[in-house]
Amino acid sequence: MSINCIRTLIEDANVSNPNKNALIFGNEKLTYNELFTKVNQIAYYLSELDLPKGSRIGVYSNKGIDQVVAILAILSTNYVLVPLTKLLKPEQVEYIISDCDIKCIITDKIKLESIEEIKFDGHIISYKTTHKDLPSFEEIYKYYNKPYTCDVNGHDNAVITYSFGLSGKPNGIVISHRNLIDSARVVSQYLHLNEDDIISGLLIFNLDYGLNQIFCSLYKRATLALHRFVLPNDFFNHIINDKVTVLPLMPINISDMFDEDIHRLPSTELLKNIRIITSSGGNVTAKMIADIEKYFANAKFFSMHGLTEAFRSTYLDPAQLKIRPESIGKAIPDVELYVIDENANECAPRIVGELIHRGGYIYKGFWNAKEVTEQRFKSIDILKNVINLEGQLTDEIVVKTGDYVYKDEEGYFYFVSRHDDMIKTRGFRVSPFEIESVVEREIKEIERCAVFSIENKEIEEEIVLVYTGRNELNSSEILFELKKHLASYMIPSKIIYKKSLPLIPSDKNKINKDELKKEFILKFID
Template identity: 25%
Template structure:
């Protein structure tokens, strides 16, 4: 079985069921299956062969979902790219994965073509939603979907490469994460299992499909026959939530940024989403204050606090019945997988001690595209069993009951007065300060102490002062962990997936 077979099965079982809602447009499972067959045939006619890479550079629109399954049906490898990536960044990605074709939208077509200039073999660029004639060399998406070519009949296997998805680059150079069909099938089955997804669900798809967390909303929805409500982002939360109410959304995947926006909406209540069954968070740890706010706002919804990364999609999940008791935990390993906290030698640490989280299971990446050094660093054998395990680069500790607690990125740890400080611990306290919507903590060199902490805050209360923020921190943190300065900003720099880019906060922030 391969990923595209999930669509074929759902289309066979419920061809008339709505698969995608894109504004006023609706696409049934039968049409999604048939149109992706035709697009796949069109791609093959363009010269796309088994194993070729095909870039998908689109917003969250129906054509993006259709393209993902078409590329797989053509036997190729899809590379989802966020449209916010432009210029040199896009050019470097195209040069790295060397796609045979690129599927994009009219508003991104010229940028995509410019980024492909100079490549030894530029991709064929296919453009969706064009309003008029295209520039010479660009092909209309609708023409390929209207292809009368026969359905591709390639023979593929679960072990084939299905996707290359590039990391956000929040901690440095982006790398191409290679995922096989078998890994995507395994993790989507696990997610559907612990979330209890079914054909009755309507899931909000406001997270980019080019982002692992957003992509699996599509894959899991198709696996279970659910409906995915596509949204172009969360910049206008009132409009998105109104659409979610109209469509009867039952699943609300979010990131901390979205949670902060929801909690600042004074007119939002449980009646705003009467059908809501569950909420998930995975991109970055959800502050305990946000969890409490969401629980008050949607008391009838199950809240799943999860941890994942592109290299395995998901690793842990906290059962909703534990969220009030352990709001700062991200749970335990998801079904069918294993996690362990290890020391520098790769050996398990004692309960309560901090170490690096390693993950084992059928959902691990194959490696980083054409980057053997990075692959060897991330995928290493277990010293005891020799089994391949993923070193996440993230520090965790387990409590006495085995529930996992995120400590921070290894690269983020700041040493102050000889003590190791995880910025996220200070940020969690900052989020508990009345009037703070978002916060980021960075280390600033200090001649006496080595480093001191600076906090950058996005306030929901215009009267909030730096003195009040530092006083709050002093009440909840040891002295060496209290920020020495607080800067107020209208927004924090983030990746397209909503993660705060701490190094950019440090590079651009000034003390006030």
Template identity: 25%
Template sequence: MDKVWLKRYPTGVPAEIDADHYSSLLDIFEQSINTYSDRIAYINMGKSITYGELGTLSSQFAAYLQQGLGLKKGDAVAIMMPNLLQYPVVLLGALRAGCTVVNVNPLYTPRELQHQLIDSQAKAIIIVENFAHTLTDVLAAVPIKHIVLTKMGDMLGLLKGTIVNLVVKHVKKMIPAYHLPTAISYKDAVAQGAGMTYQKPAVTGADLAFLQYTGGTTGVSKGAMLTHRNMVANLEQVAGCIGPILSPGKEFIVTALPLYHIFALTANCLTFMKYGGTNLLITNPRDMPNFVKELAKYPFTAITGVNTLFNGLLNCPGFADLDFSRLKLSLGGGMAVQKPVAERWQKVTNSRLVEGYGLTECAPLVTVSPFDLKGFNGSIGLPAPSTDIRLIDDNGVDVAPGEAGEMLVQGPQVMLGYLNRVEETEKVLKDGWLYTGDIARMDEEGFFYIVDRKKDMILVSGFNVYPNEIEEVVAMNEKVLEVAAVGIPNEATGEAVKIFVVKKDQSLTDHELIAHCKEHLTGYKVPKLVEFRTELPKTNVGKILRRELKGQ
């Protein structure tokens, strides 16, 4: 496929980037820490830290991992917390120690957490107290040797931090009982690290930076191996796409999506750190009234989110009254941005809501709408610099211009493969191309449009939900004979999970099944609808046909 999109690139956007511009993420961190030392790097719950403070704290935490815990280059370190000031400190600390970061969704059930910790062979975990009970349930079965425990208010100062921690524990009762006797507190870890010497490891682009977990069509969560070179390349690609409109040391980005998600990790945390920007961390974006109150305090220049987040803000009282005079970048990803939401966003904020497309396997950016696009066009934009895309039919032949085909991606941001899963890797990485499983078409200017998903993946508020995983959990209930999970349209979340069930025991109820799912699945994966059937449609070899159920 000819790179026709290059002709549509705005002025200043390069056709290619240098994936080896920095030898590793560590070079980018040190450059920003030194260049922007006095600038505020992160704000959370009214408390801020500068780049200089971030550098000192992350260095102390890195020293603790190296000297205090004896972790070596390449050891996996899990981080399990929402957006708090501690997150960037431990994230940078782990990477600066030469460790591989394993981001963990704090809402995971014990079953999901156990799989990820065993699969990644994580030696240490930094976890917020609110979710310590989940770790307690699986500790005997996982390889974790070291636990660093933090509290919500640990970086908010003595008075405010103490109040927040008391309210969280005793007023809101958000901390279920747990038992982690060998855990060390985050504050003690940093304090001990302050008395130790940090030694910068010899990290290269080939070393693993992240094991970023994604679901799979088999229902098994897989660790995408993202190297430092993958991440540096994607940061250079992001810079190539939006760099012409960013002012180093002057940007202020709203980070409501969780940093454990690859979108916010790259687009917010790492990109704006590279530019010396300020990240406003929102711990609980579902509390829209308080979210809007936070936004009112700061003159933000950029915001990222998923369609549901933008829609929620538009429908929250007071949002339309905010000052948007400095807003220059509103970026939607994770799920399709809906045209009514994009048009209303532009009307209210006077800022275009541009859409991008990415995959965990691509660190994640693949395409993004150009910054000079006048209005929403329904596309996922143009391929990023140094990114090539092919569209093929079921026979592996490139489709004609304008026709739909499976999207294949090639570029320096594409992962090494899935950890310990050779067969799964070989299914998606062939002859240097990543097979995305997404069906797309390209117009004459080089804009790409997602038509459908080849996979049966369900997209709930930007999070991947895989039917096989849902079906496996539902089938654990002894009253279930057969089950099929599909995604159905949902105004609030884009899609919601619906299950079709054939009963083995006629006493089975939908309430019973949903309660069962809540015990074993993260909230967004739990089915919203249950429909009982006497039989499910199948192929001639007995495979259940989900597609026939999708429109029912």
């Protein structure tokens, strides 16, 4: 079996630290030996399904120890994990099932109803026993006790995660087993993680940043303490009671944790165990940094910048946070970053260009989306005006990120904008096209609509929907309909009616969103 796979970490941890707590979730605990045993039992059952190698298995559930077991069990087979965030609506799940041909779904009792609603005809496995015809983890733990072995190839597909791509439809990015190991290794290195760390499992496991918390814990034989954020008070209790030392967050989590009466926030003394805080998935504001410094006095804060097409590009050293708080930092180990203009020449300091990612952590491409893959994954020949390619093979792949950035005279990078009009909110990338499509399909009274974003420091970008029709509709009716079909983070915060919408002069079929955005800012913000 390859040394470049998560399975080796599970096996090695069982040998070196069998009695140490691997997972904590409230009062539930699982040692590395118990985790290894349960993962083997589920993996053995999955292998007996006798699906073709590379078959996709979805995990669609709320957070819990069984969810982690499911993830690791799939990665202990020759199948491919497809995480399905609990925030997705049934029709979105149905799209992903169809797009990558999911053959089996592992779920909980709550999400089972959503799966039954879409009439999924593949295998379904539930954590808890619900009825006699549906296999469950409870039953598998009782009856599957045979030894389990597997042979995983590091270059095989391991995970397909879905986010919203250029076409407006969710695109799945294909991640290898080697990618997962490399990501755990590099994060453990620059964060200086160790065996004594207790890592918060607050992030959802639908994308690589969240999944990486599981793999870093395994890599360092640390403990992962799971938590579902509901209220700030519960979150701080999780930090204190679980004795968390490493706290991975998204900017929206920082906003939420301090969305509380100041008198109800814990003292710095109670939060002194936190030594590392990380943030990715959006911009960090000055207020967020000030709050972190005030309440987590012993913590080093790492701001990071990742890609859909590669695990991570940059991180900002904590020592630079006050010196250049708006910077996304420098390249992580094993990565080279370049900023090029439209003629593929390297940009001088302070000149904006497109970020090109070369080196480690590059994923395999987009599933079933050749055009999008070709837009993002390029031959290193794109850098021929920047680096000396003499004698080098030009089939090396780099990522043309679509991120427009500049770097300063000391080599620190600064994010400026996206090439496309994707909206980034609450740590998620949202396609305006998908929201517009739902409006067009589901709300017949609306004739035309446009979706765009405005800046909001709390959540990075706020979604605005402007529409036209014969009559103005009650905004609550529109929201009611949208909530049936879209994830919560995709719901517009502002809905505006106009008798007519401006069109682009050169193309009367397209709404002029720039004009709408300017009008909105002038009317509602200025």
